[in-house]
Amino acid sequence: MDRQKQRELLRLLEQDSRLTPEQIASLLAEPVETVRETIARLEADKVIVKYPALINWELVEDHPYVTAMIDVKVTPKRDVGFDEVAERICRFPEVKAVYLMSGASYDLSVVLEGKTMREVAAFVSQKLATLDSVVSTATHFILKRYKHDGIQFEDRDEDHRMVVTP
Structure with a gap:
């Protein structure tokens, strides 16, 4: 897998570590086995360190x-x-x-x-x-x-106040 596709794979896993190799392969237009091998190599090389859940x-x-x-x-x-x-x-x-x-x-x-x-x-x-x-x-x-690892914890409702101008 070329470097650009590898970076895309890493970004996908960073956004949602629950993606399966099949889903990633579909998103990257790569064979599933290539995705599996790439993930295994990135884990072995400690590029992928852990797959955490973000808890509020x-x-x-x-x-x-x-x-x-x-x-x-x-x-x-x-x-x-x-x-x-x-x-x-x-x-x-x-x-x-x-x-x-x-x-x-x-x-x-x-x-x-x-x-x-x-x-x-x-x-x-x-x-x-x-x-x-x-x-x-x-x-x-x-x-x-308020925000951690790019995730905002509170979804604020839109401001429904009436705009008052002089």
């Missing part, structure tokens, strides 16, 4: 977690830069994502889930801030999700 947890009763985004200022180490401290942060089970950032006043952005704000605060003060290379942190709690 705000609609799930008694969802016990809060999500925080933590800005982390780090002193990079010689020969390994930010990678070593990022890998250490990734090992914590509470950590959902770690990103190296550019153009910001911090170096790493850490997404964390905890049962309470107090639990997140304890993680930051007892585990994250105590790492050798960490210079400072700033914690931001997510209060509401």
Whole structure:
């Protein structure tokens, strides 16, 4: 499969990971076996990492977690830069994502889930801030999700108010 068709296949799976190889083959005008082989190769090469469902947890009763985004200022180490401290942060089970950032006043952005704000605060003060290379942190709690991974969570009804002009 050529690179352009492969990118189309990846976009299709990104939009709906439940598509079958038969459906993808039909959409791409490719043989089903070619699609199966391409998907298997992309999975083996870790281009396709996982097929997640996107859940709107705000609609799930008694969802016990809060999500925080933590800005982390780090002193990079010689020969390994930010990678070593990022890998250490990734090992914590509470950590959902770690990103190296550019153009910001911090170096790493850490997404964390905890049962309470107090639990997140304890993680930051007892585990994250105590790492050798960490210079400072700033914690931001997510209060509401409007859009995630290109999906808007709330479909707003059209505005039916009457337009008033002077």
